[in-house]
Amino acid sequence: MTVLPRRVLAATLLRSFAIQGSWNYRTLIGCGFAFALLPVLRTIYNGRPDEYQAAVQRHAAVFNSHPYLAPMALGAVSVLESSESPEVVERFKSAVRGSLGSLGDRLIWAGFRPLCVLLALSALMLGASWFFVTGGFLVLYNVGHVATRVWALRFGLRHGKRLGEQLRTVPVERVQHVMQSVGAFLLGTCLVLLLAGRPFTQETSLPWTLAGIVAAAIGMSFGARCRMPVVLAISAAALISLAVGVLA
Amino acid sequence: GLDATSFPQAMFSRPLIAATLAGWAFGRPGAGLLLGALVEIFSLVILPFGAARYPESGTAAAAAAAAYTATEHTGPPEPLLLLALVFALAWEQVAGASVIFTRRLNERLVPYGTSTRNFSARQVAQRHLLAMAIDFVRGGWAVVLGALIGVVLLRVFEGSLQASPGLSIGLILTATATMLGCALPLFGGFRQRWLSLGLGLLCGTLLLVLK
Numbered sequence: 001m002t003v004l005p006r007r008v009l010a011a012t013l014l015r016s017f018a019i020q021g022s023w024n025y026r027t028l029i030g031c032g033f034a035f036a037l038l039p040v041l042r043t044i045y046n047g048r049p050d051e052y053q054a055a056v057q058r059h060a061a062v063f064n065s066h067p068y069l070a071p072m073a074l075g076a077v078s079v080l081e082s083s084e085s086p087e088v089v090e091r092f093k094s095a096v097r098g099s100l101g102s103l104g105d106r107l108i109w110a111g112f113r114p115l116c117v118l119l120a121l122s123a124l125m126l127g128a129s130w131f132f133v134t135g136g137f138l139v140l141y142n143v144g145h146v147a148t149r150v151w152a153l154r155f156g157l158r159h160g161k162r163l164g165e166q167l168r169t170v171p172v173e174r175v176q177h178v179m180q181s182v183g184a185f186l187l188g189t190c191l192v193l194l195l196a197g198r199p200f201t202q203e204t205s206l207p208w209t210l211a212g213i214v215a216a217a218i219g220m221s222f223g224a225r226c227r228m229p230v231v232l233a234i235s236a237a238a239l240i241s242l243a244v245g246v247l248a
Numbered sequence: 249g250l251d252a253t254s255f256p257q258a259m260f261s262r263p264l265i266a267a268t269l270a271g272w273a274f275g276r277p278g279a280g281l282l283l284g285a286l287v288e289i290f291s292l293v294i295l296p297f298g299a300a301r302y303p304e305s306g307t308a309a310a311a312a313a314a315a316y317t318a319t320e321h322t323g324p325p326e327p328l329l330l331l332a333l334v335f336a337l338a339w340e341q342v343a344g345a346s347v348i349f350t351r352r353l354n355e356r357l358v359p360y361g362t363s364t365r366n367f368s369a370r371q372v373a374q375r376h377l378l379a380m381a382i383d384f385v386r387g388g389w390a391v392v393l394g395a396l397i398g399v400v401l402l403r404v405f406e407g408s409l410q411a412s413p414g415l416s417i418g419l420i421l422t423a424t425a426t427m428l429g430c431a432l433p434l435f436g437g438f439r440q441r442w443l444s445l446g447l448g449l450l451c452g453t454l455l456l457v458l459k
Contacts, residue, residue: 017255017256017257018254018255018256018376018380020253020254020255020257021253021254021255021376021377021379021380021383022354022357022358022375022376022379022380023253023254023351023354024351024352024354024355024357024358025299025351025352025355026355026358026360027358027359027360028299030358031354031357031358031359031372031375031376031379032376034372034376035372035373035376038369038372038373041369042369052369053368053369056367056368056369056372057359057367060358060359060367060372064298067257068257101298105295105297105298109295109296109297110295110434113259114292114431114434114435116259117262117264117288117292118292118431120264121264121285121288121289124281124285126455126459127459130268130272130277130278130280130281131277133264133268133281134264134265134268134281137259137262137264137265138258138259138260138265141258141259142258142259145257145258145259179435180434180435180436180440180441180444181435181441181444182444183434183435183444184432184435184436184441184444184445184448185444185445185447185448185451186448187428187431187432187435187445187448188444188445188446188447188448188449188450188451188452189448189449189451189452189455190428190448190452191425191428191429191448191449191452192448192449192451192452192453192455192456193452193455193456194421194424194425194428195421195425196456197417197421199282199285200282200326200329200417200420200421201417204417204418204421205414205418207418208414208417208418208421208422209421211418211421211422212421212422212425213425215422215423215425215426215429216425216426216428216429217429218426218429219425219426219427219428219429219430219431219432220429220430220432220433220437220438221429221438222430223293223430223432223433223437224293224294224430224433226426226427226429226430227290227293227294227427227430230290230423230426230427230430231290231337233423234330234333234334234337234419234420234423235334235337235338237411237419238330238331238334238409238411238419239334241327241409241410241411241415242331242405242408242409242410244410245405245407245408245409245410
């Protein structure tokens with residue numbers, strides 16, 4: 001088995017930040033996966049150009065994963081590529097791509113990211129400066145972001161083919177539960193501050209506050225399905241207001 | 249645009265950040281942040297799962313914030329803020345369509361099926377970087393074109409908007425309160441998270457009283 005130098009792994013990690021650069025509906029992040037894996041493949045197949053070419057072509061095929069957890073697959077494939085047959089590597093990639101996608105979606109897109117956003121919005125509504133709100137959001141989010149990518153690559157390198165079974169030992173449900181609880185808490189805090197007029201004004205009229213409470217309850221009941229009707233309603237209100245103004 | 253999907257996904261493309269940066273470019277980061285926060289609340293429920301197609305709120309927020317901060321308002325700022333928000337919500341659909349177009353274009357760029365045999369490692373890297381460059385240009389155009397259209401629209405209609413400051417804030421408040429409520433299912437919904445939500449409501453009330 002080829003021992004990969006640290007600089008090669010660092011290059012792969014760095015390239016993983018661009019893994020979705022050629023995202024498309026046909027191969028998803030397949031081309032990006034091959035692009036990120038190139039330093040590893042170049043090292044493993046050094047002096048064997050035909051095998052190198054074949055490996056690049058294999059890895060450019062369809063693949064999908066959450067971008068932040070893709071280093072996990074990259075790490076595991078780096079280990080497998082020098083010790084297993086191409087068929088085993090292909091089967092491994094097919095087996096993990098679904099779980100890496102759904103895990104990242106649940107923990108990052110529907111968990112960590114909205115949580116950081118709500119924290120930043122709370123700070124804004126409490127009167128924090130623009131620099132603190134944006135800087136704090138970027139630092140907090142990216143500490144988690146980069147740490148996740150580094151952890152994912154190490155996890156993949158450490159467990160290789162046993163990645164799937166080892167993933168089951170990660171306390172995903174507990175982490176998700178904590179993030180959801182904190183998220184709901186921050187949502188409640190933001191809602192009260194928003195209904196009190198923050199960050200636009202120091203006071204709002206009672207009818208609008210009551211309307212806001214009813215609207216929030218409707219939103220909680222219907223979830224994301226409300227988005228388009230709300231967008232259309234506020235756009236219609238503004239357009240009617242414009243038409244009245246133009247005609248007046 | 250580039251940060252949203254291609255590189256490095258560090259959230260510079262979130263409406264909160266993109267709009268603040270656009271506002272900062274015109275000397276009013278606070279105003280940009282305010283508009284960015286509103287668009288951000290609308291974007292909370294947009295989740296880029298799998299091959300989902302969604303509006304691109306970051307570029308739209310940057311374009312609307314640039315237009316909003318570059319427009320000098322003759323009256324109270326609230327109606328203009330409402331107009332800028334509506335423009336951002338419309339432009340995000342256009343920007344989202346440009347993302348779909350780019351992804352279709354990428355299908356022709358990347359190796360696929362039997363064509364894979366014709367691609368060397370260098371070509372894989374070149375095509376990937378080319379796709380990123382195209383996304384960068386697309387994002388830039390979405391912001392610049394949106395900002396230009398936004399400036400024209402806001403300047404033309406700024407005086408015509410008949411909504412009073414109170415009505416404008418009321419409309420914005422009601423819409424954003426709905427969208428914040430919409431985000432609760434992300435965290436498990438009311439039945440599972442009523443206690444956390446209740447504690448948050450209590451905390452918000454306490455913060456208001458203390459401030």
